[in-house]
Amino acid sequence: MDHKVIAKQYLITGIIWAIVGALFSVFFRLQLGFPEDTFPVMEKFLGHWAKGGKLTPEFYYALVTMHGTILVFFVLTAGLSGTFSNFLIPLQIGARDMASPFMNMLSYWFFFISSIIMFASLFVQTGPAAGGWTTYPPLSALKEASIGSGVGMDLWLIAMALFVVSQLLAGLNYITTILNMRVKGMKMTRMPLTIWALFFTAVLGVLSFPVLLSGFVLLIFDRHAGTSFYLSEIFIGGKALPHIGGSAILYQHLFWFLGHPEVYIVMLPGMGMASEILSTHSRKPIFGYLAMIISLTGITVLAFVVWAHHMFVTGMSPFLGGIFVLLTLLIAIPSAIKVFNWLTTIWRGNLKFTVPMMFALGFVSLFISGGLTGIFLGNSALDIHLHDTYFVIAHFHLVMGVSAFFGMFAGIYHWFPKMFGRFMNNTLGYIHFFVTLAGAYLIFWPMHYEGFAGMPRRYYDYSAWESFKQFGTLNAFISVVVIVVFFTQLLFVFNFFVSIFKGRKVTSLNPWGSTTLEWTTAIHPGHGNWEGDIPEVHRWPYDFKDDGNGNDFVPQTVPLKPGEEAH
Amino acid sequence: MSGLIITALVVLVFIVIYQIAKASELATILRGDEKKVKGQTNRLMAWLMVAFFVLGMIGIYKCHVELMDKMLPESASVQGDNYDSMLFVTLVMTGIVFFVTQILLFYFIFRYQSTENRKAFFYSHNNKLEILWTTVPALALVVLVVIGLKNWFTMTDIAPKDSLVVEIVGKQFNWIIRYPGPDGVFGKRDYRLTNDATNVLGLDWNDPASKDDIIIENGEMHIIDKRNVQLVINSRDVIHDVGLPHFRMKMDAVPGITTTMWFTPKFTTEEMKAKTKNPNFVYEISCDQMCGKGHYSMRGTVIVQTAAEFKEWIGKQPAYYAGQQKAAAPAPAAEGAAPAADTTKAAPATVASTH
Structure with missing residues (x-):
């Protein structure tokens, strides 16, 4: 029940899922890059779904769907905030454990069961869900519409329902712990930005996941109870269905009411960790601490009122569309504030290029590149042509895929010494960093062009299209880069697991020269985190200044000197 | 069987890389010149980031040259012309922000790399700056929203009677x-x-x-x-x-x-x-x-x-x-x-x- 153990469970489950999800992307990239060729190795993994080494279209769509589901939910939600909320919240606010350790444990085991069911769905006769990770009905509601909408879809829905339960248990726990269990002196305005970010992540999850669950329940009813929430006037499989009066668009509203906040659930932990890491390794306070909190608040509030920008081309009222354009583009402002504050944080710093620092810097670069294209897609008129093209793929992979991953990697490299009492190997870390950064840009940058050319996403093969077939060589190039990047991630996984047992040992309490509380615990903190009393907090978390003894930082536990002004 | 061999080979290669990397790190610590090596690594990383930036910019240029003739031809509808001009304005505006921020990022990385005598400048906030970079993006967005909504309402308006x-x-x-x-x-x-x-x-x-x-x-x-x-x-x-x-x-x-x-x-x-x-x-x-x-x-x-x-x-x-x-x-x-x-x-x- 120890929060540190649960955090590691989340992390390792997340890593396993990430390998599965990434492997799927390699499989479907092989198809996209080399539609003419066969790859017998795929038959080994996928059996009859890739007879003779050629993916079937049905399974291509299943892979795409599972890639999205796994990475968005199981890795970047559970694996990311599950790991770091559990690990950092008690350690950084000075608590011995979560408010309810038991609920915390339940949350992991619900996630685990959900994982098992989702994984099992890969092996059913008709294959896993194949309607895209958004599983829009009627496609996902009718087994006549797609082979993946059979048992695979049921398992998908059950797994996701359990996943929501897990997220709610976890989220309530995080919020309660942060609000109630801070150590003496740890005012809200003295919390590290990681905690602020994880706090808002939990708030977003708690308020939006229930809506998703309601959407799923209605979908289950439509599938099995003969209701018509999402179905109306459908002729399929040679017969007309009796459903009348439902709206397929209703599901999209319910889905995106979570789906959009979900983007920030994925993003915020990375933002928080990047802030913390940039500051620590620049030996300089985060610039605009208060502005960072305000912009996080702004993002959280706005996240709830922009969901319909995913639906500009569903035929929604143009007036409503206009409102959503306005609200959506407002989010660019707090995001811009954060970027400028990060830049000012490293300005005139004393930058130590440790591996976590490299990833935090990469995070900023990718967040800028991916974030700016959001301004295109959030503007409804521009979204019309770009909607559901490769431009969208490039946008969200850069901003919430790769950059969230960079936040996660930065966090793993930075807190690995606290988790396991050892360091990860630096050389491998640097290789991992450069290959991944370059790979991310090589893969996703050219996709913007494909999107401008109108190339639709989720196509199995483009060679029959006069308008899109000219990108054949480019697709092959991208696929090759994907394979290289995939093996580099395996190198990271290898580094991670080997370093747990063989890594260089941590010999000092505070290897990074950090100001926050987790580094006041023993190298291998036991259950309860601090052996004696929890140290009292006297100052804000970013006092990177001369302490008078030759150190360039003052930990939060050091009382203010006479005459020293609190931040 | 061949799959097994390949997997074994990959793992083996990983082990070799890991061992070499680890050995070199341990050697520096044993030699006692950890600090010097850290300094060298830091400098190397700063230069690698600069190299990455330069190569990245060349890559962006190459990619552009390579792909431009594969793009869609001129818009085939009247509405599409408005679309393309709006796309162009947005591209220019975001493009400026992209280059300015990325150049600053990589310039700062190189300029403020840790050296023996460098001391970080304690600079925790400046409300004027915050206001500046709240209002400037806000104004730029107003421009984009106005153009966008104008086009959006024209495009989604009721079709002319003679259609x-x-x-x-x-x-x-x-x-x-x-x-x-x-x-x-x-x-x-x-x-x-x-x-x-x-x-x-x-x-x-x-x-x-x-x-x-x-x-x-x-x-x-x-x-x-x-x-x-x-x-x-x-x-x-x-x-x-x-x-x-x-x-x-x-x-x-x-x-x-x-x-x-x-x-x-x-x-x-x-x-x-x-x-x-x-x-x-x-x-x-x-x-x-x-x-x-x-x-x-x-x-x-x-x-x-x-x-x-x-x-x-x-x-x-x-x-x-x-x-x-x-x-x-x-x-x-x-x-x-x-x-x-x-x-x-x-x-x-x-x-x-x-x-």
């Missing part, structure tokens, strides 16, 4: 096109009357307006150059999406809900062939909403013709009713059953006469 009206219906996995025929009125549809043999769109034969409707089942839509066209969009089964990249247009086809869009084509298909110097050029309709295993093959085409050519073409198309009468003549029973079914209830969402 040519064409219905396009998505089904797994092709497009069906319907013209109202000489009377200019679409006949009523009831999805329960649909059958793939004799009535693909479920037309209600009791409605006289349906008798002269023309249905094109191969997804080939003919429209008239420089004449506004309004598409009435429906779906028979799941959600599809009518994507017209050359016209910069797109709209979902949702079962049970009719959507519309309109635009003004600028060039005939023939003109476009000359413009692109591609004799195979064709306006394509792509399905842009995941609709099942054949999603990627759900291809339609648009033929833009002069008014005279269009008139000649449509004159040759038989009314769907007449065609089915002929085909169904040997088996009148099937045909007789269909109209009887619809008298039970009024069709809930027929395509009303679209004028």
Whole structure:
């Protein structure tokens, strides 16, 4: 029940899922890059779904769907905030454990069961869900519409329902712990930005996941109870269905009411960790601490009122569309504030290029590149042509895929010494960093062009299209880069697991020269985190200044000197 | 077996890399010059980041040169011209922000790398700066929102009265096109009357307006150059999406809900062939909403013709009713059953006469 153990469970489950999800992307990239060729190795993994080494279209769509589901939910939600909320919240606010350790444990085991069911769905006769990770009905509601909408879809829905339960248990726990269990002196305005970010992540999850669950329940009813929430006037499989009066668009509203906040659930932990890491390794306070909190608040509030920008081309009222354009583009402002504050944080710093620092810097670069294209897609008129093209793929992979991953990697490299009492190997870390950064840009940058050319996403093969077939060589190039990047991630996984047992040992309490509380615990903190009393907090978390003894930082536990002004 | 060997090889390579990396790190610590090596690594990383930046910029340029001639030709609709100019403005504005911020990021990385004598400058906040970079992006966004909404409301406005009206219906996995025929009125549809043999769109034969409707089942839509066209969009089964990249247009086809869009084509298909110097050029309709295993093959085409050519073409198309009468003549029973079914209830969402 120890929060540190649960955090590691989340992390390792997340890593396993990430390998599965990434492997799927390699499989479907092989198809996209080399539609003419066969790859017998795929038959080994996928059996009859890739007879003779050629993916079937049905399974291509299943892979795409599972890639999205796994990475968005199981890795970047559970694996990311599950790991770091559990690990950092008690350690950084000075608590011995979560408010309810038991609920915390339940949350992991619900996630685990959900994982098992989702994984099992890969092996059913008709294959896993194949309607895209958004599983829009009627496609996902009718087994006549797609082979993946059979048992695979049921398992998908059950797994996701359990996943929501897990997220709610976890989220309530995080919020309660942060609000109630801070150590003496740890005012809200003295919390590290990681905690602020994880706090808002939990708030977003708690308020939006229930809506998703309601959407799923209605979908289950439509599938099995003969209701018509999402179905109306459908002729399929040679017969007309009796459903009348439902709206397929209703599901999209319910889905995106979570789906959009979900983007920030994925993003915020990375933002928080990047802030913390940039500051620590620049030996300089985060610039605009208060502005960072305000912009996080702004993002959280706005996240709830922009969901319909995913639906500009569903035929929604143009007036409503206009409102959503306005609200959506407002989010660019707090995001811009954060970027400028990060830049000012490293300005005139004393930058130590440790591996976590490299990833935090990469995070900023990718967040800028991916974030700016959001301004295109959030503007409804521009979204019309770009909607559901490769431009969208490039946008969200850069901003919430790769950059969230960079936040996660930065966090793993930075807190690995606290988790396991050892360091990860630096050389491998640097290789991992450069290959991944370059790979991310090589893969996703050219996709913007494909999107401008109108190339639709989720196509199995483009060679029959006069308008899109000219990108054949480019697709092959991208696929090759994907394979290289995939093996580099395996190198990271290898580094991670080997370093747990063989890594260089941590010999000092505070290897990074950090100001926050987790580094006041023993190298291998036991259950309860601090052996004696929890140290009292006297100052804000970013006092990177001369302490008078030759150190360039003052930990939060050091009382203010006479005459020293609190931040 | 070969899979096993490959896996073993990969793991082996990883182990070798790891051991080398670890050994070199331990060696520096043993030699006691950890600090010096750390300094060297720091400098190396700063230079590598600069190299990454320079190569990245070259890459961006190369990518641009390489891909520009593979992009879409000039917009083929009047609305698309507005679209393209808006896209250009947005590209320039975001492009400036992109280059400025990335240059600053990588410049700071190089300029402020840790050296022995460097001390970080304690600088925790500055409200003037925060206000500056709240208002400047806000103002830039106002510009984009104003342009965007202006275009959005024009594009989604009600189609002009004189538009040519064409219905396009998505089904797994092709497009069906319907013209109202000489009377200019679409006949009523009831999805329960649909059958793939004799009535693909479920037309209600009791409605006289349906008798002269023309249905094109191969997804080939003919429209008239420089004449506004309004598409009435429906779906028979799941959600599809009518994507017209050359016209910069797109709209979902949702079962049970009719959507519309309109635009003004600028060039005939023939003109476009000359413009692109591609004799195979064709306006394509792509399905842009995941609709099942054949999603990627759900291809339609648009033929833009002069008014005279269009008139000649449509004159040759038989009314769907007449065609089915002929085909169904040997088996009148099937045909007789269909109209009887619809008298039970009024069709809930027929395509009303679209004028």
